[in-house]
Amino acid sequence: MASGDGVLENEILPLVEFSVGDVKNKAKFNFEMYKSTDPSHGNKRKLVCETPHLNYVGSNFDYDPSREHLDRYLIIRDKTTGKKRIFRTEDFKLYPVVRREDEVDSETERLEAIERVKKDARTFSDKLDNLTVAFGSxxxxxxxxxxxxxxxxxxxxxxxxxxxxxxxxxxxxxxxxxxxxxxxxxxxxxxxxxxxxxxxxxxxxxxxxxxxxxxxxxxxxxxxxxxxxxxxxxxxxxxxxxxxxxxxxxxxxxxxxxxxxxxxxxxxxxxxxxxxxxxxxxxxxxxxxxxxxxxxxxxxxxxxxxxxxxxxxxxxxxxxxxxxxxxxxxxxxxxxxxxxxxxxxxxxxxxxxxxxxxxxxxxxxxxxxxxxxxxxxxxxxxxxxxxxxxxxxxxxxxxx
Incomplete structure (x- = not known):
């Protein structure tokens, strides 16, 4: 590395991505992390987020194609000293939990939707074309x-x-x-x-x-x-x-x-x-x-x-x-x-x-x-x- 070499820390930080919506400046959310008590599940964890409008849930083991190809790191730089701290990250993609009146388990539906995405061979352009066929002029x-x-x-x-x-x-x-x-x-x-x-x-x-x-x-x-x-x-x-x-x-x-x-x-x-x-x-x-x-x-x-x-x-x-x-x-x-x-x-x-x-x-x-x-x-x-x-x-x- 050049001047201001970074130090790789042992701590692993969560990296959060919301599947819908943007986070506004100064927005405050409540996050809760849950880890399985079953030793066979390893480090599987779920992250829950509460916002004024929707609740979100995600995990570090959901289907995400980027996990197969990328390792992500977070670098925090001290402006005063110029020193950098490098952290490994765990990815959590948060999906909204939509409450329904018919008591269908939305978490189950979400997992089923993720499974359908895994089996879907269409590209983004293909999906747009499908929408055009169904709803386009x-x-x-x-x-x-x-x-x-x-x-x-x-x-x-x-x-x-x-x-x-x-x-x-x-x-x-x-x-x-x-x-x-x-x-x-x-x-x-x-x-x-x-x-x-x-x-x-x-x-x-x-x-x-x-x-x-x-x-x-x-x-x-x-x-x-x-x-x-x-x-x-x-x-x-x-x-x-x-x-x-x-x-x-x-x-x-x-x-x-x-x-x-x-x-x-x-x-x-x-x-x-x-x-x-x-x-x-x-x-x-x-x-x-x-x-x-x-x-x-x-x-x-x-x-x-x-x-x-x-x-x-x-x-x-x-x-x-x-x-x-x-x-x-x-x-x-x-x-x-x-x-x-x-x-x-x-x-x-x-x-x-x-x-x-x-x-x-x-x-x-x-x-x-x-x-x-x-x-x-x-x-x-x-x-x-x-x-x-x-x-x-x-x-x-x-x-x-």
Missing amino acids: KNKKRAMESRLRNKISDTSQRIADSVKSHVETEGIRGGDSSETTHLSILPYNKDATSEEHVYPLENYIPPNVQEAVAEASEALLDIDEEKVQAWKDERNPLASRYVLLRARSMHPSVANDEDVKREYLACLQLMAYLMKFYLGNGRTDEKKRYVESISYTWKEWFRETFTPENKSVSLNRRNPPSVKARILAHAVVLAWHIESNQFDVEMLAEGFGVSRVTVSQVVKALGGTVKNSVTAGVQRCYGLLQLPLTFPKESRGKRR
């Missing part, structure tokens, strides 16, 4: 719909077209490198030092969405021919070669670890869902049953990620190219996580009902490479993710 709704359409098409459609053009003309040199720009379908971590951190799965498919499909993925345990035939009859992508082969031939490091196996099967189920919604195939009654069987959390994530202009999800075979491009991009990222950054392009393409070239385009647009190999006389095509990334380039001018 016609003009605001039209403006929101236009913005969301542009958000999807600006990236996905432009890149899908340009990458297709690049692949079809591969081997033909474009303009000088100063006249080209890198293309990428999805945002990626430019500072990643390992392939696992280039496209962190939780950035594209939130953990609560992955967890929401875990129960459905248990169908991939103990697969027999009768079950596979039923899936085929129902046009369920769990019967695809890509999903079946990986469910039946798990590596021992996956099969022998229950937690890892649960995550692995959930990823295969996620892939099957993406295949189904990409294809949109089946009879009307089959599609209805399929959609009804899916977790609400997953369906809301899919709608907000791919079709935010819709009020609900459906198996629509007429999804625009921009939506299909984004689905395939998420599928490639998911495949890299399932198979340690290398997957069989042809097998994945078969599951989505597209050509090998189409999947190869997406791999290249994500900075990956496509390589062919021959094993026992059989040619295989693999989509690889490896550093440094190599992106296709779009020429800003045509060669004459």
